[in-house]
Amino acid sequence: DSGVTQTPKHLITATGQRVTLRCSPRSGDLSVYWYQQSLDQGLQFLIQYYNGEERAKGNILERFSAQQFPDLHSELNLSSLELGDSALYFCASSDQGTSPLHFGNGTRLTVT
Amino acid sequence: AQSVTQLGSHVSVSEGALVLLRCNYSSSVPPYLFWYVQYPNQGLQLLLKYTSAATLVKGINGFEAEFKKSETSFHLTKPSAHMSDAAEYFCAVSDRSSNTGKLIFGQGTTLQVKP
Numbered sequence: 246d247s248g249v250t251q252t253p254k255h256l257i258t259a260t261g262q263r264v265t266l267r268c269s270p271r272s273g274d275l276s277v278y279w280y281q282q283s284l285d286q287g288l289q290f291l292i293q294y295y296n297g298e299e300r301a302k303g304n305i306l307e308r309f310s311a312q313q314f315p316d317l318h319s320e321l322n323l324s325s326l327e328l329g330d331s332a333l334y335f336c337a338s339s340d341q342g343t344s345p346l347h348f349g350n351g352t353r354l355t356v357t
Numbered sequence: 358a359q360s361v362t363q364l365g366s367h368v369s370v371s372e373g374a375l376v377l378l379r380c381n382y383s384s385s386v387p388p389y390l391f392w393y394v395q396y397p398n399q400g401l402q403l404l405l406k407y408t409s410a411a412t413l414v415k416g417i418n419g420f421e422a423e424f425k426k427s428e429t430s431f432h433l434t435k436p437s438a439h440m441s442d443a444a445e446y447f448c449a450v451s452d453r454s455s456n457t458g459k460l461i462f463g464q465g466t467t468l469q470v471k472p
């Protein structure tokens with residue numbers, strides 16, 4: 246158990262809809278990272294938050310946004326969903342820049 | 358910019374045989390390197406990490422990796438494969454140039470272990 250909790254485990258929705266993925270980091274970790282895993286793109290970094298502030302941005306679409314709340318949990322919002330957004334979305338956390346990332350079990354999003 | 362390349366998207370070995378999963382990195386600064394394992398329907402689990410201490414790094418489940426600067430490699434090995442080692446393995450480099458701690462992953466190698 247990595248200590249990182251992601252909900253829900255599975256999400257099935259239709260094109261054009263909006264969903265919210267939730268992540269609770271390990272106790273004490275200030276950084277939260279979001280990754281998207283798909284067969285064709287592999288593991289792609291989306292965005293990072295550190296103690297409530299956006300720290301780094303990767304290949305995140307404009308339709309996607311995230312935030313980190315004062316209690317350090319994070320949410321990834323995906324809107325105007327397309328079939329190609331179907332993927333496994335991982336959240337990871339760490340306590341500082343040189344520490345390894347600890348991953349949650351992911352949310353599998355299926356867009357129909 | 359940092360990047361990693363995993364040679365071989367699929368590796369098959371017999372139970373008890375040597376496991377060798379290849380990873381080469383590209384980095385403009387001394388890298389921090391990691392190997393993660395992903396079992397079906399699970400998240401990524403850290404196997405081991407290199408952060409500029411000893412070049413031979415020992416991890417969990419009998420895995421180890423050797424950092425070779427001259428070859429820009431960080432190959433993962435295990436002397437004797439077990440059926441439970443069947444999984445997908447990812448090599449990753451830390452993006453130290455941005456000092457954010459984010460990891461850049463290779464495309465992954467699926468390890469199959471045959472009885």
